Amino acid sequence: MAHVDKLHWDAQHEGHDLEAQVEAYKKRYGYHPEVVIADTLYGSRDNRSYLARNHIRFAGKPRGRPPKITPENKDELMRMKAQRRPEYRERIPIEGKFGQGKYGYRLNNIRAKRADTSVAWINSIFLVMNLLILVRVFICLRNLAAKIASWVTKKSMPREIPFARACQFSSNRNAYLAAHI
Known part of the structure; x- marks a missing residue:
């Protein structure tokens, strides 16, 4: 800043x-x-x-x-x-x-004619430069928060168990075979 x-x-x-x-x-x-x-x-x-x-x-x-x-x-x-x-x-x-x-x-x-106008112009330029830094910081924080939220949701969701998935697949196949025989 x-x-x-x-x-x-x-x-x-x-x-x-x-x-x-x-x-x-x-x-x-x-x-x-x-x-x-x-x-x-x-x-x-x-x-x-x-x-x-x-x-x-x-x-x-x-x-x-x-x-x-x-x-x-x-x-x-x-x-x-x-x-x-x-x-x-x-x-x-x-x-x-x-x-x-x-x-x-x-x-x-600076092309202002009066000293007080020049001071306002200069301070406004510094304000804009600092605001641009703050915008970059907030964007980085937002992206970080989104990554953390995504990571937390992935960790809290129930995981698939490979054995259960294989059982589910075989039971669906058996149901398909039973229906078409």
């Missing part, structure tokens, strides 16, 4: 918004995130110290020169690199959501 937490018209460095975004997350969900997966733009020293004070991990590259690989730290460095890779891949759908908004719903080309 995408949220519009801050909307401004002046060009500015977004890297200073991390603290406000983390606090908006805490206000929305009631707790701080375990990890922040963000662009390298948000990996400044101030942001990292804020995250460290709140026991939040930053899922970006460490600052400074990469440490020299030695036999003692090789396993730890490989583990950290392997951990960063899936976290980086989690960022791909987020960037895709930005692209969907910009090019699929024209967030990069």
